[in-house]
Amino acid sequence: MSGFLHFLENEIQLAALSFLLLIYAMRLIWLFRLCSRREKTYAAGSAAAGIARSLLNIATPWSMESTRRHPGFYLQFVVFHLGVTAAITLSFIIPYAPQLLEQRWRVRSLQTLIGAALLVGLIRFGRRLVKANLRRISGIDDFLSLLLVILFFLTAIMAAPNRFRQSEWPLVAFFGLTALLLVYVPFSKIGHYLYYPFSRFFFGRQLGHRGVTAKKKNLP
Amino acid sequence: MSVEKSSADAFRDLPLETRSQQQAVGLKSVVNDRLKLYHRGEANGKRFLELLGRRLTRPLAASLAACVHCGLCAEACHYALARPDDPTMTPVYKAEQVRRLFKRHVDWKGRLLSRLRTRGGGIPDDAELNRLKNIVFGTCSACRRCTFNCPMGVDTAAIIRLARGILTELGIVPEGVFNVSRDQWETGNQMAVGETDFLETVEWVQEELRAEMGDARIEIPIDRPDCDFMYSLNPREIKFDPRSLANAAKVFHLAGETWTLPRFGWDQTNFGLFSGDDRLGAEVARNLYQAARRLRARRIVISECGHGYRSSRWEGYNWADYPQDLPSESVIRTLQRYLRQGRLAVDANKNLLPVTFHDSCNIARSGDMVEEPRWILKRVCADFREMHPHGRENFCCTGGSGLLSMAEYRPLRLEVAQIKAGQLRATGAKLVCTMCHNCVDGLGDVIKHYGLDMKVVQVLDLVTSALVL
Numbered sequence: 001m002s003g004f005l006h007f008l009e010n011e012i013q014l015a016a017l018s019f020l021l022l023i024y025a026m027r028l029i030w031l032f033r034l035c036s037r038r039e040k041t042y043a044a045g046s047a048a049a050g051i052a053r054s055l056l057n058i059a060t061p062w063s064m065e066s067t068r069r070h071p072g073f074y075l076q077f078v079v080f081h082l083g084v085t086a087a088i089t090l091s092f093i094i095p096y097a098p099q100l101l102e103q104r105w106r107v108r109s110l111q112t113l114i115g116a117a118l119l120v121g122l123i124r125f126g127r128r129l130v131k132a133n134l135r136r137i138s139g140i141d142d143f144l145s146l147l148l149v150i151l152f153f154l155t156a157i158m159a160a161p162n163r164f165r166q167s168e169w170p171l172v173a174f175f176g177l178t179a180l181l182l183v184y185v186p187f188s189k190i191g192h193y194l195y196y197p198f199s200r201f202f203f204g205r206q207l208g209h210r211g212v213t214a215k216k217k218n219l220p
Numbered sequence: 221m222s223v224e225k226s227s228a229d230a231f232r233d234l235p236l237e238t239r240s241q242q243q244a245v246g247l248k249s250v251v252n253d254r255l256k257l258y259h260r261g262e263a264n265g266k267r268f269l270e271l272l273g274r275r276l277t278r279p280l281a282a283s284l285a286a287c288v289h290c291g292l293c294a295e296a297c298h299y300a301l302a303r304p305d306d307p308t309m310t311p312v313y314k315a316e317q318v319r320r321l322f323k324r325h326v327d328w329k330g331r332l333l334s335r336l337r338t339r340g341g342g343i344p345d346d347a348e349l350n351r352l353k354n355i356v357f358g359t360c361s362a363c364r365r366c367t368f369n370c371p372m373g374v375d376t377a378a379i380i381r382l383a384r385g386i387l388t389e390l391g392i393v394p395e396g397v398f399n400v401s402r403d404q405w406e407t408g409n410q411m412a413v414g415e416t417d418f419l420e421t422v423e424w425v426q427e428e429l430r431a432e433m434g435d436a437r438i439e440i441p442i443d444r445p446d447c448d449f450m451y452s453l454n455p456r457e458i459k460f461d462p463r464s465l466a467n468a469a470k471v472f473h474l475a476g477e478t479w480t481l482p483r484f485g486w487d488q489t490n491f492g493l494f495s496g497d498d499r500l501g502a503e504v505a506r507n508l509y510q511a512a513r514r515l516r517a518r519r520i521v522i523s524e525c526g527h528g529y530r531s532s533r534w535e536g537y538n539w540a541d542y543p544q545d546l547p548s549e550s551v552i553r554t555l556q557r558y559l560r561q562g563r564l565a566v567d568a569n570k571n572l573l574p575v576t577f578h579d580s581c582n583i584a585r586s587g588d589m590v591e592e593p594r595w596i597l598k599r600v601c602a603d604f605r606e607m608h609p610h611g612r613e614n615f616c617c618t619g620g621s622g623l624l625s626m627a628e629y630r631p632l633r634l635e636v637a638q639i640k641a642g643q644l645r646a647t648g649a650k651l652v653c654t655m656c657h658n659c660v661d662g663l664g665d666v667i668k669h670y671g672l673d674m675k676v677v678q679v680l681d682l683v684t685s686a687l688v689l
Contacts, residue, residue: 064369196286198286199286202279
């Protein structure tokens with residue numbers, strides 16, 4: 001392995017990851033500094049149950065009309081995010097636990113999963129381009145983020161076998177893109193996962209307390 | 221997302237300085253700086269951004285930051301469904317008009333990036349604020365259907381209300397919103413019913429009821445202390461629909477209830493919910509809670525009203541920073557208790573026409589009642605039919621969020637009401653029942669505009685007509 005690739009896989013990744021975490025920490029401090037009004041009302045349901053249900057909506061597509069009516073859309077969501085998870089995991093496996101990639105079936109499994117996610121990414125990109133309404137509500141970041149993730153998938157598939165002796169460029173491309181993404185993510189919509197727990201928490205807390213999304217208490 | 225031409229631009233010529241505002245100059249609420257007037261000038265944009273930063277709460281910030289532009293919300297919105305080729309009708313577009321200001325001027329991350337940009341995104345001028353007014357007041361009924369269908373939990377209705385509240389603070393509001401807010405600030409109720417009018421109407425309703433029932437003991441008590449509950453009304457019941465109060469009084473009498481109306485603080489509606497003005501919301505809600513405390517009532521019962529229920533039962537305590545000290549409930553729950561306890565005898569065969577139920581957005585999605593009205597209707601109607609979708613997935617009557625008071629947006633409102641009209645028509649029902657006075661008017665408009673063969677009734681109407689005396 002060349003010194004450059006080693007540097008890219010280790011020091012650069014750690015620096016980019018530190019930058020991402022720093023921005024996230026600043027975002028969380030900013031968010032927690034804002035007030036969050038406490039309920040002054042008698043509860044009709046359970047805030048805790050509402051929060052749990054709201055956070056679990058990710059695994060309960062039947063709970064929302066939008067995902068119930070479009071199971072294919074939900075399936076795409078699952079595959080896409082599993083692909084993201086797999087590609088991120090790969091960026092840690094290669095430098096820190098490369099022995100895990102010695103078995104061919106593991107590499108194939110990762111490539112298959114990421115490949116499926118890549119396909120979904122392309123479908124999503126096409127959908128955003130073709131559907132006039134979606135295109136017109138999209139900003140530059142909507143396209144750029146998706147494009148970067150598609151490229152991230154593509155390079156992950158190529159880097160997964162970790163054959164740096166044969167050719168380093170798939171790994172250079174993958175880790176180069178990973179570093180770029182780590183810096184870009186906090187400023188893009190890809191960082192939505194940071195806010196997801198918050199928005200779902202507040203939604204669930206309010207409506208659970210009111211007995212809208214959580215079972216109501218027995219009232220006299 | 222670009223700031224493209226919005227359908228709301230059709231209203232761009234609406235004046236910011238209305239006659240109502242010009243006539244309100246000396247009013248007490250204006251002098252006391254409660255009711256805000258529009259002042260032409262550059263400071264409005266700066267003030268908007270300042271208030272946007274100051275009013276930001278954690279839930280709002282999360283909603284502003286979390287959107288991924290997936291577009292699923294479009295399929296939940298009756299505006300977007302009725303105009304499928306118009307992106308400016310989608311909830312994401314409407315929220316984005318606030319979000320881009322937030323990102324550019326309030327969010328530190330966005331401010332950092334905005335230094336790299338060279339064009340656009342400056343401080344909004346009055347024309348842009350007027351445009352925003354037309355979007356947030358004129359193209360959204362804040363029904364929260366999109367919120368329930370957002371995978372991220374983005375509360376677009378809360379973002380819309382935030383923008384409405386800031387614009388209200390700048391006096392940049394539709395004339396109808398200004399007028400109703402003025403009346404509620406000035407008189408304590410949104411239809412400016414004076415105390416004499418109120419007392420005379422109540423007395424008249426009582427006399428009529430006594431004559432109808434042939435029972436001189438029937439009372440509509442005012443300011444009676446230590447009752448089981450204090451009843452609160454929608455001013456529409458005093459001004460246009462006293463039958464509703466008469467029905468309630470009849471049922472309470474037959475159930476052997478001890479109840480009272482307060483002389484002041486009887487209005488359970490709250491225009492602060494619609495205008496986004498938390499101070500008005502707090503003032504009106506406090507009037508109600510303090511009246512109940514003054515009369516030592518054991519609970520507050522709220523008559524059939526969607527936004528009134530949401531405001532009085534839920535939001536009002538928070539706006540007024542008033543820890544709830546008495547149980548408060550909708551009259552629907554009171555009726556349910558009477559029926560369960562056998563205090564009322566009803567016969568479903570007295571209501572033979574097919575009935576469907578329209579869930580009020582403010583009760584089903586922001587309140588806590590879906591099953592209760594159905595439990596009652598199944599006992600007082602012979603032919604009850606669900607509409608599709610219903611409950612928490614029901615579509616708005618199209619008159620929500622104060623839109624009934626904004627005449628300028630009526631053509632668009634009725635155009636997008638095709639979704640509601642289709643829903644109503646498919647039931648084949650002759651009566652559509654709702655537990656909201658606002659929905660009564662909203663649905664009435666839809667029925668008339670689309671020539672549907674049905675009438676709007678309320679739960680109390682059907683319970684009263686099913687009574688076995």
